[in-house]
Amino acid sequence: MIEMCETVVNLDIVVPNQTRYLRFVGAIAEQLAKELDVQEDKRDTLAYHLNLALTEAVANAIQYSSAVNAKDSVRICLSVEDAYLSVRVFDHGRGFDLAAVPTPDFDELRERGRGIFFIRSVMDSVQYRKTDSGNVLEMRKKIA
Amino acid sequence: MRVVKEVRDDRTVLSVQEDRIDAHNSGDLKNVVLKTLEGGAQNVVIDLARVQFIDSSGLGALLSGYKNANLRSSGFALAGLQPRVKSMFELTRLHRVFDIYPSLQLALSA
Numbered sequence: 398m399i400e401m402c403e404t405v406v407n408l409d410i411v412v413p414n415q416t417r418y419l420r421f422v423g424a425i426a427e428q429l430a431k432e433l434d435v436q437e438d439k440r441d442t443l444a445y446h447l448n449l450a451l452t453e454a455v456a457n458a459i460q461y462s463s464a465v466n467a468k469d470s471v472r473i474c475l476s477v478e479d480a481y482l483s484v485r486v487f488d489h490g491r492g493f494d495l496a497a498v499p500t501p502d503f504d505e506l507r508e509r510g511r512g513i514f515f516i517r518s519v520m521d522s523v524q525y526r527k528t529d530s531g532n533v534l535e536m537r538k539k540i541a
Numbered sequence: 542m543r544v545v546k547e548v549r550d551d552r553t554v555l556s557v558q559e560d561r562i563d564a565h566n567s568g569d570l571k572n573v574v575l576k577t578l579e580g581g582a583q584n585v586v587i588d589l590a591r592v593q594f595i596d597s598s599g600l601g602a603l604l605s606g607y608k609n610a611n612l613r614s615s616g617f618a619l620a621g622l623q624p625r626v627k628s629m630f631e632l633t634r635l636h637r638v639f640d641i642y643p644s645l646q647l648a649l650s651a
Contacts, residue, residue: 416563416564416565417565419563419564419565420561420563420565423561423563423594445594445625445628448594449594449596449629452563452564452594452596453596453597456563456564456596456598459564460564501633503633503634503635506604506607506608506638507601507604508601508602508604508605509597509598509601510597511597511600511601511633512596512597512598514597514633515596515597515629515632518632
């Protein structure tokens with residue numbers, strides 16, 4: 398008898414530190430949403446939300462890593478386990494304090510400062526940790 | 542970033558030819574809008590009908606255009622937003638800031 402495997406998706410992707418790869422990353426996120434076992438009417442929204450969250454997270458990671466080493470790369474891990482999608486984006490920059498990132502003031506028309514707000518809006522949880530091998534932004538979303 | 546510029550009566554239409562506006566090309570969009578305003582355009586309409594995805598940097602580029610147009614007392618409108626793109630404006634309440642038209646045709650006849 399074949400043992401059921403609970404991990405249905407496990408992707409480990411490394412992209413060069415260049416914004417031209419954001420569209421590839423977004424396309425992978427959209428494709429992943431198509432593979433997941435979710436209600437048909439929620440699939441398109443999920444695809445867009447994953448595209449958005451990953452695009453914002455990787456754009457941030459590219460910016461942070463580039464400040465330290467322009468030829469660095471960004472690692473992305475996507476996994477689905479026990480009805481949760483986990484997305485981890487690693488950077489080698491100086492890091493930042495996620496808790497200190499405020500919700501944008503909607504009356505103030507600033508050109509920057511909405512990326513983390515978008516990630517928080519479309520994912521269930523967001524954490525940013527500094528580790529010995531770099532920083533990791535971990536986003537989770539329940540998919541069933 | 543591919544943008545087609547066209548003057549129709551008193552409007553300058555900038556049609557974005559990309560399916561995606563993100564951190565890779567939003568700086569280009571910001572510059573194109575700025576140069577158009579600097580060139581004396583009085584009424585700018587950005588046609589976003591082909592755009593299927595916009596991120597925070599794309600919204601920032603459009604906000605830059607909006608603020609610059611306001612400083613010059615120029616008109617600045619957005620047209621043809623796809624549902625996904627429109628949802629980003631709603632999430633950030635920016636649909637209350639911009640003049641938004643369902644299509645370019647409606648923007649031009651406004």
